[in-house]
Amino acid sequence: MTSHTGFFQAAALAVGLGLLVGGCGASPSGAPPSAQALAGGPWDAVLTQARGTTVTWRMWRGDSAINAYVDTWVAPRVREQYGIEVQAVDGQGPELVNTFVTERDAQPGRAGTTSLVWINGETFAQLQQERLLGGPWANRLPNATFVDQASPIVNRDFERDPAGYESPWGMVQFALIYDPERTPTPPTSIAALTDWIRAHPGRFTHDQQFTGMTFLKSVMYGLAGGVQAFQGGFDEDRYRHGRDKLFAWLALIRPSLWREGRTYPPDVAAMHRLFANREIDFTMSNNQNEVVTKVRQGILPPRARALLLDEGTIANAHYLGIPVNAPNPAGAMVLANFLLSPEAQLEKQRGDVWGDGTVLDVARLPAPWPSQFTAVVQDSAAVPREALAAHARPEVDPRYHARLLEDWRRLTRSGIP
Amino acid sequence: MTRRHVPAIAAALLLSLPIVVGGAYSALAAVGVVGVGAAGFTTQHLSAVLTSANTWRGIVWTLGTAGVATIAASGAAFFVALRVRQSRTGRVLAVLPMAVPNVAAALAALLMLGQSGWLSRLTHKLGLTPTPADFPALVYDPAGVSLVMAFAWKEFPYLALTALAVLLTDTRELEEVARTLGATRRQAFWRVTWPRLWRGTSPAVLAAFAFLVGQYEMPALLAPSDPTALSLLTYERSIDPDLARRGEAYVLALLALAFCGLLVAAHAAWRDRAGAGVDW
Numbered sequence: 001m002t003s004h005t006g007f008f009q010a011a012a013l014a015v016g017l018g019l020l021v022g023g024c025g026a027s028p029s030g031a032p033p034s035a036q037a038l039a040g041g042p043w044d045a046v047l048t049q050a051r052g053t054t055v056t057w058r059m060w061r062g063d064s065a066i067n068a069y070v071d072t073w074v075a076p077r078v079r080e081q082y083g084i085e086v087q088a089v090d091g092q093g094p095e096l097v098n099t100f101v102t103e104r105d106a107q108p109g110r111a112g113t114t115s116l117v118w119i120n121g122e123t124f125a126q127l128q129q130e131r132l133l134g135g136p137w138a139n140r141l142p143n144a145t146f147v148d149q150a151s152p153i154v155n156r157d158f159e160r161d162p163a164g165y166e167s168p169w170g171m172v173q174f175a176l177i178y179d180p181e182r183t184p185t186p187p188t189s190i191a192a193l194t195d196w197i198r199a200h201p202g203r204f205t206h207d208q209q210f211t212g213m214t215f216l217k218s219v220m221y222g223l224a225g226g227v228q229a230f231q232g233g234f235d236e237d238r239y240r241h242g243r244d245k246l247f248a249w250l251a252l253i254r255p256s257l258w259r260e261g262r263t264y265p266p267d268v269a270a271m272h273r274l275f276a277n278r279e280i281d282f283t284m285s286n287n288q289n290e291v292v293t294k295v296r297q298g299i300l301p302p303r304a305r306a307l308l309l310d311e312g313t314i315a316n317a318h319y320l321g322i323p324v325n326a327p328n329p330a331g332a333m334v335l336a337n338f339l340l341s342p343e344a345q346l347e348k349q350r351g352d353v354w355g356d357g358t359v360l361d362v363a364r365l366p367a368p369w370p371s372q373f374t375a376v377v378q379d380s381a382a383v384p385r386e387a388l389a390a391h392a393r394p395e396v397d398p399r400y401h402a403r404l405l406e407d408w409r410r411l412t413r414s415g416i417p
Numbered sequence: 418m419t420r421r422h423v424p425a426i427a428a429a430l431l432l433s434l435p436i437v438v439g440g441a442y443s444a445l446a447a448v449g450v451v452g453v454g455a456a457g458f459t460t461q462h463l464s465a466v467l468t469s470a471n472t473w474r475g476i477v478w479t480l481g482t483a484g485v486a487t488i489a490a491s492g493a494a495f496f497v498a499l500r501v502r503q504s505r506t507g508r509v510l511a512v513l514p515m516a517v518p519n520v521a522a523a524l525a526a527l528l529m530l531g532q533s534g535w536l537s538r539l540t541h542k543l544g545l546t547p548t549p550a551d552f553p554a555l556v557y558d559p560a561g562v563s564l565v566m567a568f569a570w571k572e573f574p575y576l577a578l579t580a581l582a583v584l585l586t587d588t589r590e591l592e593e594v595a596r597t598l599g600a601t602r603r604q605a606f607w608r609v610t611w612p613r614l615w616r617g618t619s620p621a622v623l624a625a626f627a628f629l630v631g632q633y634e635m636p637a638l639l640a641p642s643d644p645t646a647l648s649l650l651t652y653e654r655s656i657d658p659d660l661a662r663r664g665e666a667y668v669l670a671l672l673a674l675a676f677c678g679l680l681v682a683a684h685a686a687w688r689d690r691a692g693a694g695v696d697w
Contacts, residue, residue, distance in 0.1 A: 094656030098663070101453045105442075122658045129660065130453070202550070208642055263557045263641040277533030279550065402658035409653075414471050414643050 032111065035322045035329040039140035039164075049330040051083040056327075057335065058091030058099075059118035065293045069354050073347055078338055084331050093123035100132045100323055112325035115332040120318040121158040122398035124166055127321065134324045136164025137333060143340035148361035154317045158395040159231070166319035167336045170348060171357035172287040173315035173388055174214050175306035183281055189310040190222045190249075197253045203281040205258035205274075207265045208413065211286050213405050214314050218393065220246040220404070222311030227393045234399035242400075243407055250412055264413065272299055282307075286316075288383050289355025296352060306383045308391040315392035317359055342369045349376055357388075440674060446667040454660030462664035466672070471645060476672070478644035482561040483629035486568030491622050493569070494576035495614060502584045511581070515574035523638040526567040530555040557641045564639040568632070572625040576618065583617030584610075616691070623684050627677045647673060 038046050061067055067088070075086040091099060096117055103112040119127065127133045138144060147168055148154050154168050155161075162168070178186045187193040197204045206212035221227045224242035254261035258280050265271045268285065272294065275283035283300070285291065288308075294300040320336045322329050338344055342365055345358040362373045446452035449459040466472050494511075501507025514522075529535050537552030546552050555562040588610060595605040636646040645653070647669065655666035 098453055105451055126660055266637060279533050405658060
């Protein structure tokens with residue numbers, strides 16, 4: 001037993017050491033000026049401070065089209081124009097909160113690893129809740145002048161005022177994806193979709209993650225009095241009313257879903273695979289233009305098209321934030337400003353690049369930008385801008401999403417009431 | 418602890434440090450003292466996880482699929498190792514799947530066994546299924562057929578390699594001695610070969626099982642949404658949109674850790690007892 005006792009003594013020592021290391025981190029160190037402090041000074045000072053630095057940008061790296069835009073279009077230009085190295089690394093929304101809380105627990109008050117993050121909605125709310133974002137700084141960016149502040153999709157992030165703690169980057173809208181050859185007359189309303197699903201057993205489903213829940217949320221809007229019924233913060237009664245209507249609908253269609261609704265594809269990538277292999281007739285995306293880029297990449301069949309329901313689909317903007325412990329807030333601000341420039345926004349909107357909608361008020365841009373934005377070749381597979389705007393519904397308080405996910409997992413997925 | 422143990426203990430400590438520190442942090446996070454959404458000591462995460470039927474169904478399903486896969490892989494590995502131990506080519510072929518990453522194995526299973534996969538197209542071509550969609554659901558299926566197959570295929574080479582290492586170290590000589598002393602083939606197998614094989618490979622079998630219990634990538638690609646595999650459930654909780662529920666991920670992680678700890682302890686106890694009389 002001697003060696004066991006020795007092990008436990010050693011283990012206790014290790015835990016003690018761990019706590020000691022954590023405790024030592026609390027001492028103040030040479031932290032860089034905060035984003036808030038930089039926003040109060042002249043822009044030239046930010047540019048000077050940013051030159052020769054590296055910006056570690058934590059973002060979702062799951063789409064090769066987006067990665068190519070960032071790595072081969074943005075990074076070289078930012079290096080050339082501002083002397084900043086852009087280092088894009090993986091780190092998705094919900095995981096960011098875990099990363100930053102761990103950094104704070106391990107080294108409170110010290111500079112962390114990340115200077116810029118790609119966020120929106122619940123992640124923004126959670127980062128704010130945990131006080132992990134620096135700012136305000138976003139409205140100080142020179143290119144912020146042209147942001148479409150009148151758009152309800154841009155000026156509120158899931159009903160929350162960005163308040164200068166995040167800078168808008170792009171805008172997307174949920175769409176169903178179908179193949180006109182397989183489905184020549186696709187359903188265009190919730191009622192028609194219900195009929196279609198019941199007439200075609202096993203050919204429709206949704207995934208278990210954000211995209212699937214966004215689909216269910218837009219059906220909930222449609223069945224329970226429109227998005228207005230859910231606006232103005234989270235309300236338990238209104239949520240329960242909407243949820244009950246949605247779950248009654250799900251109970252109706254469930255036997256006709258793919259695999260009789262007993263299992264659901266893990267994510268949209270699996271949805272796209274099932275759709276391309278003709279196991280299901282609809283896939284979906286949070287970005288109405290994903291169908292265009294995915295057809296180009298050969299992931300979706302060439303005829304695939306986006307489809308909006310009459311009841312409207314959820315549109316949201318995505319943003320860039322600077323963590324409160326960012327090692328390089330100046331570089332992050334310069335990069336965020338570049339990403340908001342007309343040239344970067346125009347390139348990003350091209351169907352063959354990413355197809356991500358601009359957050360700028362195009363009409364207010366100086367010539368020749370407005371005509372260039374209009375001239376961005378409209379792919380035949382893309383939904384016209386007017387149709388998108390007419391069908392766009394804003395996001396509501398993120399707690400609706402959280403509760404819906406929780407209840408869907410409990411009541412529908414596991415089948416244990 | 419005697420002086421000569423010090424370097425060994427120090428090395429073991431260094432290696433176990435991440436587990437010790439991670440375990441301590443998880444224990445604190447599981448009761449809401451540290452971590453995301455922590456709001457002071459609470460037993461809420463513990464009770465939420467331990468009283469949820471989903472947790473236990475997920476654990477039973479995870480242990481079941483990992484167990485069946487480990488038994489299948491061990492059986493196949495022993496069988497093949499016994500057959501190919503004299504053949505160099507056979508030995509190389511048996512361990513070849515080791516070179517395939519887990520994700521690639523899972524994707525291969527998806528492409529082969531899915532309802533639109535190669536097998537379903539083949540059975541359709543052969544007239545066995547009216548349409549490819551009539552092929553039985555082996556992917557995302559409640560029984561986890563494709564997952565068990567991918568698990569077993571990935572563990573097989575590792576177990577075969579271990580079995581070959583045992584069989585190629587003196588076993589042949591001992592078998593021959595037993596035969597010379599009058600043992601039948603059957604007796605030589607059950608009294609010499611099998612005890613050596615099992616004793617030599619059991620740590621590897623346990624390691625394979627524990628590894629499969631904690632596997633994430635393969636269930637993420639192949640498992641059904643219900644029951645939810647323990648690793649998927651843990652990840653889901655760790656990124657839950659409700660920050661107040663993320664502490665549950667640590668409870669689930671500790672459950673997995675406790676389970677592996679129990680397994681190692683049980684194995685050590687079994688070896689101590691079994692090894693008391695015999696020492697090769």
